[in-house]
Amino acid sequence: MxxxxxxxxxxxxxxxxxxxxxxxxxxxxxxxxxxxxxxxxxxxxxxxxxxxxxxxxxxxxxxxxxxxFGSGGGTSPWPALINSTTVAVTSTTWVLLLALPAAYALSVRPVRGWRDTLFFFLSTKMLPVVAGLLPVYLFARNTGLLDNVWLMAVLHTSMNLPIAVWMTQSFLADVPVSILEAARVDGARLPVILARILVPVIAPGITATALICCILSWNELLLAQVLTSVTAQTAPVFLTGFITGEGLFLAQLCAASVVVSLPVLAAGLAAQDKLVQGLSLGAVK
Structure with missing residues (x-):
């Protein structure tokens, strides 16, 4: 039986x-x-x-x-693609450089009120982007930073930093404390601990965080639509040019969407193993 x-x-x-x-x-x-x-x-x-x-x-x-690609006399997409790549790579690099020390202070060596700090980071994502668009536009106009690639990189950094801090903090919270204590006993300082111990241990998590931030930056449209025109135009803004008063060029728009999606798709496939490991890091105790 x-x-x-x-x-x-x-x-x-x-x-x-x-x-x-x-x-x-x-x-x-x-x-x-x-x-x-x-x-x-x-x-x-x-x-x-x-x-x-x-x-x-x-x-x-x-x-x-x-x-x-402009063989028919249209505008070349390469400047927009280069701008998107510059903004995405630069902002993701800045996000990781800022998120790692912040996550260290909120997990490995938690500061007083670290839970409130994490909630504050999350609360910044509750404000719709359009609500802060007018002050940002006025600041960019008054400082001469309209249509500037580096302003977009700074804005994308501030936009993605809360997500990166939350993700990195959860990864660092699962690092065994004994490893860090052994490094301190050996005389390692904080920069060495971060670069040579923590980063290799949570490399899959950092890869997942970087890929998500890069995708969010690459796909961002609202800020780029308002704050850029020609010099700093990004790929999503360039795609909107296929929707004109003369009609919707559907085949060209689909071709442009395929080309613009390829870099993100290629990055996701290249980092597939690290992405799966990073998103599942700490899920099983």
Whole structure:
């Protein structure tokens, strides 16, 4: 009777895993379908892309990508892509340099009222960006920083810093205290502890934090739309140029969206292992 019961439980568990696996595949397909449709639309002509109902079997080509890269006389996307890369990489670097010492002070050597400090960091994300847009615009205009890449980098740093502090603090809280005590006994100072001990231990968490901050910076539109025009224009702002009063250039817009999404997708695939480790760091005690 016990053998039968164990076999039934094992069979039920196996069926449950199969069901969850099929459910995960179904969810993945549902999320991937819009991306696949966007890529397919980018290969159609404007007439086929605007057809209703859509023409799935329409002829394919690269006209949308040629138009995006300016071969048809349009504006080149390279300045916008370079600006987005500069802002994303610079702001992410600044965020990590500021978040690591702050997280150390809130987890490894917690200061008085560290929980209130963490809540304050989180509360800054509760304010809608549009609520602080006017003061930021007036400051940029009065200081001559409108259409400036470095102003965007500073704003993106302040925007992503609370998230980075929260994530890094949770990673550092799981570092064994004995490792840090051994380093102090050996005479290691704080910069050495941070650079040679803590950073390697929580490297997956730092990678996950950096990737999330980079994606948030790369996709940010509202601040860039208001504070930039030509010199510091970012890729999301450049995409809005395909929606004009003459109509929506759907094939070109889909081609541009595919190209703009590729850097983030490539970074995610390159850091996939570290990202999974970082997001699951500390989940199992």
């Amino acid at each position: 016990t053998v039968l019961t164990t076999a039934a439980v094992s069979r039920r568990s196996r069926h449950g895993r199969v069901f969850l696996g099929m459910l995960a595949w179904l969810a993945g397909i549902v999320f991937f379908l819009p991306v696949a449709w966007m890529f397919l639309t980018s290969l159609h002509s404007e007439a086929d892309a605007a057809a209703n109902p859509p023409t799935v079997a329409a002829s394919l080509g690269l006209d949308g990508y040629r138009a995006f």
